[in-house]
Amino acid sequence: MTSSSLSSSFTVTVNGEPQLLDLDNRTTLLDALREHLDLTGAKKGCDHGQCGACTVLLDGRRVNSCLVLAVATQGHSITTIEGLGTAERLHPIQQAFIDHDGLQCGYCTPGQICSAVGALDEADRGWPSAATADVGAEKITLDDSEIRERMSGNLCRCGAYVNILAAINAVSP
Amino acid sequence: MTSRMVGQPVNRVEDPRLLVGAGRFLDDLGQDAAELAVLRSPHAHARITDIDVTAALEVQGLLAIYTYEDLSGPLADPLPLLIPHPAICAGRTQYALARDEVNYVGEAIAVVVAENRYLAEDAVERIVVSYRPLPPVVGVQAARAAEHLVHEDAPGNVAAHFVQEVGDAAAAIAAAPFRLELELAIERSASTPLEGRGVLAQWDSDSQRLRMWTSTQTSTGVRAAVAAKLGLDLGRVEVITPDVGGGFGVKIVHPWPEEVLVPMAARALGRPVKFTEDRREHFISAAHERGQLQHIEVGFDATGRILGLSVRFWHDNGAYLPYGLIVPIITSTQLLGPYKPGAYRVEFDSLYTNTVIVTPYRGAGRPQGVYAMERTLDAIAGELGLDRSVVRATNFIQPSEMPYDHGLIFQDGRPLVYDSGDFPASLAKLKALVGWDDWPAYQAAARAQGRQVGLGLACYVEGTGVGPYEGGHVQIETSGRIKVATGLTSQGQGHQTAFAQIVADELGVSMDDIEVVTGDTRRFPYAVGTFASRAAVTSGSAIALAARMVRRKILKVAADALEADPEDLEIVEGMVRVKGAPGVAMALGTVAVLSNPLRYAFDEASKAATQFVVGDSDLPPVNEDDEPGLEGRDYYSPLRSTFANGMHAVIVETDPETAEIKILRYCVVHDCGTLINPLIVEGQVHGGVAQGVGGALYERLVYDDAGQLQNASFMDFLMPYVSEVPESIEIDHLETPSPLNPLGIKGAGEAGVIPSAAVFASAISDAEGFAITAMPISPSDLFELRRRHAGTDRHNESIAKKEPTR
Ligand code: FES
Ligand code: FES
Numbered sequence: 001m002t003s004s005s006l007s008s009s010f011t012v013t014v015n016g017e018p019q020l021l022d023l024d025n026r027t028t029l030l031d032a033l034r035e036h037l038d039l040t041g042a043k044k045g046c047d048h049g050q051c052g053a054c055t056v057l058l059d060g061r062r063v064n065s066c067l068v069l070a071v072a073t074q075g076h077s078i079t080t081i082e083g084l085g086t087a088e089r090l091h092p093i094q095q096a097f098i099d100h101d102g103l104q105c106g107y108c109t110p111g112q113i114c115s116a117v118g119a120l121d122e123a124d125r126g127w128p129s130a131a132t133a134d135v136g137a138e139k140i141t142l143d144d145s146e147i148r149e150r151m152s153g154n155l156c157r158c159g160a161y162v163n164i165l166a167a168i169n170a171v172s173p
Numbered sequence: 174m175t176s177r178m179v180g181q182p183v184n185r186v187e188d189p190r191l192l193v194g195a196g197r198f199l200d201d202l203g204q205d206a207a208e209l210a211v212l213r214s215p216h217a218h219a220r221i222t223d224i225d226v227t228a229a230l231e232v233q234g235l236l237a238i239y240t241y242e243d244l245s246g247p248l249a250d251p252l253p254l255l256i257p258h259p260a261i262c263a264g265r266t267q268y269a270l271a272r273d274e275v276n277y278v279g280e281a282i283a284v285v286v287a288e289n290r291y292l293a294e295d296a297v298e299r300i301v302v303s304y305r306p307l308p309p310v311v312g313v314q315a316a317r318a319a320e321h322l323v324h325e326d327a328p329g330n331v332a333a334h335f336v337q338e339v340g341d342a343a344a345a346i347a348a349a350p351f352r353l354e355l356e357l358a359i360e361r362s363a364s365t366p367l368e369g370r371g372v373l374a375q376w377d378s379d380s381q382r383l384r385m386w387t388s389t390q391t392s393t394g395v396r397a398a399v400a401a402k403l404g405l406d407l408g409r410v411e412v413i414t415p416d417v418g419g420g421f422g423v424k425i426v427h428p429w430p431e432e433v434l435v436p437m438a439a440r441a442l443g444r445p446v447k448f449t450e451d452r453r454e455h456f457i458s459a460a461h462e463r464g465q466l467q468h469i470e471v472g473f474d475a476t477g478r479i480l481g482l483s484v485r486f487w488h489d490n491g492a493y494l495p496y497g498l499i500v501p502i503i504t505s506t507q508l509l510g511p512y513k514p515g516a517y518r519v520e521f522d523s524l525y526t527n528t529v530i531v532t533p534y535r536g537a538g539r540p541q542g543v544y545a546m547e548r549t550l551d552a553i554a555g556e557l558g559l560d561r562s563v564v565r566a567t568n569f570i571q572p573s574e575m576p577y578d579h580g581l582i583f584q585d586g587r588p589l590v591y592d593s594g595d596f597p598a599s600l601a602k603l604k605a606l607v608g609w610d611d612w613p614a615y616q617a618a619a620r621a622q623g624r625q626v627g628l629g630l631a632c633y634v635e636g637t638g639v640g641p642y643e644g645g646h647v648q649i650e651t652s653g654r655i656k657v658a659t660g661l662t663s664q665g666q667g668h669q670t671a672f673a674q675i676v677a678d679e680l681g682v683s684m685d686d687i688e689v690v691t692g693d694t695r696r697f698p699y700a701v702g703t704f705a706s707r708a709a710v711t712s713g714s715a716i717a718l719a720a721r722m723v724r725r726k727i728l729k730v731a732a733d734a735l736e737a738d739p740e741d742l743e744i745v746e747g748m749v750r751v752k753g754a755p756g757v758a759m760a761l762g763t764v765a766v767l768s769n770p771l772r773y774a775f776d777e778a779s780k781a782a783t784q785f786v787v788g789d790s791d792l793p794p795v796n797e798d799d800e801p802g803l804e805g806r807d808y809y810s811p812l813r814s815t816f817a818n819g820m821h822a823v824i825v826e827t828d829p830e831t832a833e834i835k836i837l838r839y840c841v842v843h844d845c846g847t848l849i850n851p852l853i854v855e856g857q858v859h860g861g862v863a864q865g866v867g868g869a870l871y872e873r874l875v876y877d878d879a880g881q882l883q884n885a886s887f888m889d890f891l892m893p894y895v896s897e898v899p900e901s902i903e904i905d906h907l908e909t910p911s912p913l914n915p916l917g918i919k920g921a922g923e924a925g926v927i928p929s930a931a932v933f934a935s936a937i938s939d940a941e942g943f944a945i946t947a948m949p950i951s952p953s954d955l956f957e958l959r960r961r962h963a964g965t966d967r968h969n970e971s972i973a974k975k976e977p978t979r
Contacts, residue, residue, distance in 0.1 A: 158367075
């Protein structure tokens, strides 16, 4: 008898499509996306919530999908890198990463992009960060220090940071 | 006229795919493959007395368990010592699965294959291994003391002992008017690419062929090693490198145990098998670098000119020596940087310890060497009260002395001869960029406000583009599309873009029509690999030569068809045309059609190429020294390395209370010869600097006395995030073309990281007024140093120390 017999079946919306999954309860959201929904854009850099390569949007907020159990997303809505833009119709952040050379090996990139999309949205809603001077502001403009603070969960071992910063800066209102 | 692509900051053709999540990295492939998990040693040094797999056999979904007992033939032999060297006195490598002894925490003992990784790990947990622990040897000091041995048959824990000498350094130092001695230490770091190692194998029992994908820096190396280990003809093994999520050196090591065990299991089980390394496994079972202790003696005159230099260092090579002596040999030779050392002697011991192996990480021994040399030059400047930049300039090799022969043997077994470089010009650029001459006033003003700021300077020379060779294949299809292949691999360096730029210029075609494939042995079976900043130099040159070959053939075939002289033809935007008569033209695709005499027509275009139409009926359709098709294959084999150089300056501010170290400015002057794509080169420099900042200020691998790695996670091994790197990196380029290759290129991949330990040590010493002799340095290290130096006249203290400061 092994624990693999402990599984659940549930529905979650991924990139706008409802998906029915039947998974070992231990399956993380990251593994569910990659191994069961064939959405391999989100990457595994550590599986411990320390690198951000697996970042996706859960009901619009960024999460490390390696730290979320897939069963816990029942009834929620997930957006992955595949749901943001296509090679023909890039999301503005994706285009900015090309224009500013914000990537090298590209392994951290899906996570950086999802994280940047989440960060821009958070700022737009006026959610403060540790770098926010006026925590009561309606909307927050992302300057360099805000971007550095808000993107500090996304590791890029290729060290493309200077250009990632430039790319996000270019899109930030 | 098509504008020249080489030299342009062209956006990378790799990007769109990677940006939408359509990259295909190793773990994105083989979704249906069975998965392999590894049982690894929890002990740094132990005898294995028993392995009991009984309990694991009950796990549902289990497919196989392998231990050393299950290995046979060459698989049961130790893994290869890839780069032999006469100085290796006791070369030891590990078995793919430990036979009876383990020598580091993380060494592979057994592997499990199951339906998925979750189940494979369940089974691994149930295997019971009995050990008889042995005393571990951890750290260079313990290895030198040799109270215990890592390998019983490696006395003194010495893997290799090597001496090189030019002139009589001891006599030159003894006779010199000034002398200094330094003790320096530098700790371990590691490549830690964001994507770990991974391998997928598929055995086709019908054709008896193995196809594998691996996240490697050398697909041809893996192919040869796997064929040898599995007893397969090379022709039955194909190795494909998918997108690779960073390498930085660690993925040049091959074959990893998993790279032979995965294909072995795939063949035995008759189904695809995959291994994807997890992050902890990467820390404890891949490779580290950097750790050295150094003792330096230098003699110099009153102008700071070095008369004699003697360097003795001890290099921690970890438990085994699969990659030979490359790292310490590079340290021992590249230490010299842009300087003439007078008489020079270097001696090192490469020592075994019960820790993860040490193999090249970006910079590969150079950061340690540059650190030794630059600390020495700062010490000389301090001793004589001279400007640090002046002491450096005094010792520079002059442009008029190029090519400059150091009289030493480099890592490739060839003489250490610098091909080109203008060091005084590089220094002048850097001093202008950082504002060197204004610094004393700035620092004094800052001090007056109670701020501690420091300026550091460090120079390096980097041997790049080492041989033996790379090749390139360029083919024009009848569609007019151009297929380019080279055997070495890519891990984010933008090779597809850079190589397409080269071909676009050589052939006069648009980059949009070019497709570049790297690291696929089906497309190009002869190659060495991507390391030592060699890809642009070696493959770039080979591809240029292959393209020139194709160009000659294009002009010949087109000249026949257009009844013109090849000399009068030009290729513009994919059309061959008669110069001055743009109306007389032919598309490259048509030339490709004509280059291959056909018996059978399959479409309108090919009708024009049937044997009834083309060629002279008095000659064979394919003439004697000709070949059908419009393709060229050529190789570039450098006589020796080409030497890039650079100089970095950093301004830091250290907090008087917390000892926090803040980077105020980071300036780089860099000369990598002809730039193919400045955007890519700058990206490489940014990346190197980010890793250098990590290596200087944050990263260390902390082993306890039992040989347990205490910080084997991204939580505890601190790498720079966007919050830690300099806000901008100011870069100025110098382009001194290499005379050694057709494009004048020098390598750029490692440059950014090489001088970082040195430049930060220099800047922090300048800020604090006492010498930094151990790197990396954290705020708590600095705080402790300040306590130790309290009461001394910090701003006049010499760097020279009898002992490392910690
Ligand atoms: S893989 Fe999820 S944070 Fe690293
Ligand atoms: S681009 Fe390679 S890790 Fe970020």
